[in-house]
Amino acid sequence: MDLIPEPLRSWPAPRGGATGAAFPLDAETAVEAGTGTEGVARWWRTYVGAATGLPFPDASGATADNLVVLEIDPAAGRELGPEGYRITVDDAEVRVAGGSAAGVFWGAQTLRQLLGADAFRAAPTGAGRQWSVPTGVIEDAPRFAWRGLMLDVSRHFTPKDGVLRQLDLLAAHKLNVFHFHLTDDQGWRIEIESHPKLTEIGAWRARTRWGHRASELWEEKPHGGYYTKADLREIVAYAAERHITVVPEIEIPGHSQAAIAAYPELGNADVPDADGTDGADGTGGTDGTFGTGGGVTVWDSWGVSPHVLAPTAHVLRFYEDVFEEVLDVFPAATSPFIHVGGDECPKDQWRASPAAQARIEELGLADEDALQAWFIRHFDRWLAARGRRLIGWDEILEGINLVDGAAESGAVEGGTAGTGLSPGAAVSSWRGYAGGIAAAKAGHDVVMCPEQQVYLDHRQAPGDDEPMPIGYVRTLEDIYRFEPVPPQLTPEEAAHVLGTQANVWTEVMQDRSRVDYQVFPRLAAFAEVAWSALPAPGERDFADFEQRMAEHYRRLDALGVEYRPPGGPLPWQRRPGVLGRPREGTPPVG
Structure with a gap:
């Protein structure tokens, strides 16, 4: 059937039925939507109805032998789980x-694939086309509850219609988490009414480096944009219709230069020359200063900025204001997790700041790592008190067992032993598996997204044709063979692996075409890893997957996805002469 992701099991005809038959869809085919499936029926009529030109009227008064029936079936839920379907x-x-409305929706996605690639078009391609579904039975259920994609809209802004398109592409691949990276050094993308300069100033940069940060090329024009609260509520509702959870990310305490550019008092103002912009390589000056004295601006280059948030009461209150508005736009029913970043926070400014050093002494902390842990723990408690779960990159584990003088092996009151984080806090393991293993062993839930395996900004092949090549070579087959659950975990610890996520960092992805090229077709392989059961360790059949991809490329063509062709980039997909940062050899596993 050339389905992607591959279903759990199938057989060619209903039990006792004849094989080789097909159920025809025509203008009389009605949709019977059971209680709770009305949204799935609406999606079906909108998308499959547009592609086929068929009206799919409501089943009331329709003949009983020409129906598409959508139903939530408790028996299917018990056998296949809430997201399973038959x-x-x-x-x-x-x-x-389906076991729930989500299960019915994923079943409808499979049904769309069964109709053929033209069912993914926006309008019929020819009069008189006959549509049919092969008879048979498919039973299916996901391996992981968290099947995600992170999209960085800070480095290069994705307009709202592009975000909605990404949600449709996630749904088509049965991915159910959209991690929305909304703030970073290069741009602040979410409207915060209580602090309007975050978008008035923080959402725009004067120019953009073209290629890797060592490149001498620049795009000499302003770049930016942001989402209004109305935009974001629309995105959340659109995702919910597709049974996708949106996880907003607000970076703290590092990756905050855009916020500091908008409100300089958020930075470490007592550090010599901290009000200046940093060097092109993203590091502080060799003389111990951090800039040129020209005023911090939204960063126009890539890397890790030295400008980090000051550990002051004012900064905490400021970001509580921010998170209050984030929680309002992303309600708990659709966004239980709030991502706080927590990664790549250089400590140079804190070491040079008398105020930060006084704060460390006041709190009785061991060092600057513990100061970052204190910062993260504050918002962990703040979010937990409001019924939300903090999630952060694996650096949130660093130094955190030193908070409030906790012993190395002891628990902090109200926290999980050895970490000091609330029991509901979770970790995105990006620097390999180690952070996820440590978190799972400490009793925290984990999303596995190791850079070396599932960072889709990494190049897809060796050679000079890959546009702005970044990182290790990660081919379609490499992604397909990724295993999210490390063998070091016991079954009880492995139960903390919520799932997996592919990450898309957009430093060298300046528009939709470049994002498409980097993400596809590898996202199809990742979707099967996240959804389909693993036959046995190391036993995924790439040859079979590659054969099924022949049909899936036709679906991507119908959707207008500008994927990387199997034979390499097309001439207009290359970027000759634009410097990247390829890394050689085999990426480390840990």
Whole structure:
């Protein structure tokens, strides 16, 4: 059937039925939407109805032998789980039964694939086209509850319609988490009414480096943009219709130069020359200063900025204001997790800041790592008190067992032993598996997204043709063979692996075409890793997957996705002469 992701099991005809038959869809085919599946029916009529030109009227008054039936079936839920589904096609009807509305929706996605690639178009491609579904039964369920994609919109802004398109592409691949990287050194992308300069100033930069940060090329024009609260509520609702959870990310305490550019008092103002812009390589000056005295601006280059938030009461209150508005826009029902970043926070300014050093002494902390842990723990408690779960990159584990003088092996009151984080706090493990292993062993939930395996900004092949090559070579087959659960975990610890996520950092992805090129077709391989059951360790059949991809490329073509062709980039997809940062050899596993 050339389905992607591959379903759990299938057989060619309903039990006792004839093989080789098909159920035809025509202008009389009605949709019977059971209680709770009305949104799935609406999606079906909007998208499959547009592609086929068929009206799919409501089933009331329709003949009983020409139906698409959508239903939530408790029995299917007990057998296959809430996101599982069963599709049964015979000569009378197509029935999609799911353990929940989400399960029915994923079943509808599979049904769309069964109709052929033209079912992914926005309008019919020819009059008189006959549509049919092969008879048979498919039973399916996801391996992981968290099947995600992170999109960085700070380095290069993705307009709202592009975000909605990404959500449709996630849904088509049965991915159910959209990690929305909204703030960074190069741009602040979320409207905060209580602090309007975050978007008035922080959302715009004067120019942009073209290529890797060592490149001497520049795009000499302003770049930026942001989402209004109305935009974001629309995105959240659009995602919810597709059973996708949105996880907003607000970076603290590092990756904050755009915020400091908008409100300089958020930075470490007592550090010599901290009000200046940093050098092109993203480091502080060799003389111990951090800039040129020209005023901190939204960063126009890439790397890790030395400008970090000051550990003051004012900064805490400021970001509580920010998170209050974030929680309002991203409600708990659709966004239980709030990502706080926490990665790549250089400590140079804190070491040079008398105020930061006084804060360390006042709190009885061991060092600057513990100061970052104190910062993260403050917002962990703040979010937990409001019914939300903090999630952060694996650096949030660093120094955190030193908070409030906790012993190395002891627990902090109200926290999990050895970390001091609340029991609901979770970790995005990006620097390999080690952070995720440590978090799972400490009792925290984990999302596995190791840079060396599932960073889709990494190049897809060796050679000079890859546009602005970054990182290690990660081919379609490499992604397909990624295993999210490390063998070092016991079954009880492995249960803390919520799932996995592919990350898309956009420093060298200046528009939709470049994002498409880097993400596809590898996202299809990743989707199967996240969804489909693993036959046995190391036993995924790439040859079979590659054969099924032949049909999937036709679906991507119908959707207008500008993926990397199997034979290499097309001439207009290359970027000759633009410096990247390829890394050689095999990426480390740990």
